[in-house]
Amino acid sequence: MTARLHRDFFGRSVHAVAPDLIGATLLFRGVGGIIVEAEAYHHTDPAAHSFGGETKRNSIMFGPPGFAYVYRSYGIHWCLNFVCEPEGSASAVLIRALEPTHGLAAMRRRRGLADERLLCSGPGRLCEALAITSAHNGLALDRPPFRLLARDKDVEIASGPRIGITKAVELPWRYGLKGSRFLSKPFRSEIANSE
């Protein structure tokens, strides 16, 4: 039996939570899969939305851990984060990619795509596949429509620089399932291994 993830899990450092989420299962209304990629954003980090203080958009980040922070990216996509650390830390983990396991037909329909590998391989893509929008900003992660299950076996985790940011680009706060074909991009170590 797989353990559900509760508030205690998220109340820890983003650098503990992000790697521990790799291999966990994320479902939204029964649709989703295994988390294979996540990034840590700490409030002291210039790349974090909370770095400049609380605003209407990021206010969920300043609340208690274990809730969803959803924001619009580039005016087009939605991105899903899990609020972490003790309340007020304003730190979160961005969910960047899933290996689809549940509700493949629904995901294909929403994405207009047949290629399983591209259904959830990116923060905007997985929100489209799971139909997550700003309407779900602030929802608790340990209650429906969310369902989060801890991984039940050991996994090999890769880490490296985060993607798509212009500040603090050198920090290796991206974590992923080593060798997964569902990553939004391979990790550097994997590129080296494949050559």
Place this chain on the structure above:
DNA sequence: TGCCCGATTAACT
């Protein structure tokens, strides 16, 4: 108020 930019993606050349 106006302007620039971004934790992105897909469709181009």
Place this chain on the structure above:
DNA sequence: GTTAATCGGGCAA
């Protein structure tokens, strides 16, 4: 490799 799509935050005026 480049670029358009598209919107809210942040900052200058």
